[in-house]
Amino acid sequence: MMHMARHRETEGSQALFRSLQHITAGSTAAGVDLPSPTVQRSKELRKMKKFRFQLLHRWLTERFEPCRVADIGGGKGLFAFLMQQSGWDATVIDPIYQDLPHKYKDFTNGRRVKIAPTESVPHINQAFMSIMAQDFDLLVGMHAHGCNAAIIDAAVEFGCGFVIFPCCVIDEPFYPVIGVDWLECLADYAVRQGHHVMPFRLNFKGQNIGLAAVENCQLILNAGSKS
Numbered sequence: 001m002m003h004m005a006r007h008r009e010t011e012g013s014q015a016l017f018r019s020l021q022h023i024t025a026g027s028t029a030a031g032v033d034l035p036s037p038t039v040q041r042s043k044e045l046r047k048m049k050k051f052r053f054q055l056l057h058r059w060l061t062e063r064f065e066p067c068r069v070a071d072i073g074g075g076k077g078l079f080a081f082l083m084q085q086s087g088w089d090a091t092v093i094d095p096i097y098q099d100l101p102h103k104y105k106d107f108t109n110g111r112r113v114k115i116a117p118t119e120s121v122p123h124i125n126q127a128f129m130s131i132m133a134q135d136f137d138l139l140v141g142m143h144a145h146g147c148n149a150a151i152i153d154a155a156v157e158f159g160c161g162f163v164i165f166p167c168c169v170i171d172e173p174f175y176p177v178i179g180v181d182w183l184e185c186l187a188d189y190a191v192r193q194g195h196h197v198m199p200f201r202l203n204f205k206g207q208n209i210g211l212a213a214v215e216n217c218q219l220i221l222n223a224g225s226k227s
């Protein structure tokens with residue numbers, strides 16, 4: 001039973017991804033290399049769940065020149081910290097302040113990396129508001145509750161790129177109709193707002209499909225095919 005349920009989940013996820021490609025077809029900006037989702041066994045995927053920040057960090061830093069990135073709904077700020085370590089100007093925007101974690105795992109070599117108590121990332125302890133986008137080039141929302149539509153709107157208003165990994169539909173200004181996935185609803189909304197949207201997937205368990213509109217981000221010249 002469990003096996004069948006997982007199988008159905010994978011098929012459902014693949015169908016959703018195809019639907020997102022269909023919704024965003026024609027809006028996609030040329031030149032950005034997208035990872036084709038490699039299928040991992042569910043045990044490996046579960047293990048990767050805690051690496052979502054590392055995976056997104058790698059995806060961005062391998063493709064784009066450093067810029068000013070907002071980690072909206074960033075929680076403990078590990079994603080912002082990793083971006084900062086790579087020379088990006090990163091800020092957490094989250095009404096609830098949390099300290100950085102004490103450590104994280106470098107998934108490329110399995111080593112545990114300590115974060116010194118003296119380390120910090122800039123933090124705006126407020127709910128995200130559109131106007132904040134004026135200080136950023138890229139708005140990132142990793143499972144950022146209640147911020148997805150606002151990120152899409154703010155990116156249009158202030159000419160920023162965005163990358164969102166939506167999860168639950170909480171406190172958003174609109175909701176999908178029955179039979180439409182939240183990601184499909186958001187992809188359609190972003191395309192109608194004029195964004196060049198690309199769906200992409202990172203190899204972690206859970207809500208791992210992202211929507212990116214990164215035409216304003218500067219591509220690294222000769223960035224090859226990366227995962």
Ligand SMILES: C[S@@+](CC[C@H](N)C(=O)[O-])C[C@H]1O[C@@H](n2cnc3c(N)ncnc32)[C@H](O)[C@@H]1O
Pocket residue numbers: 072073074075076093094095096126127128141142143144145146147
């Ligand atoms: C599910 S957690 C995700 C945290 C982190 N990005 C992650 O992937 O683990 C959602 C985060 O969104 C924050 N949040 C909720 N409403 C928000 C808002 N209006 N603006 C910014 N952050 C918000 C919460 O405080 C929480 O840290």
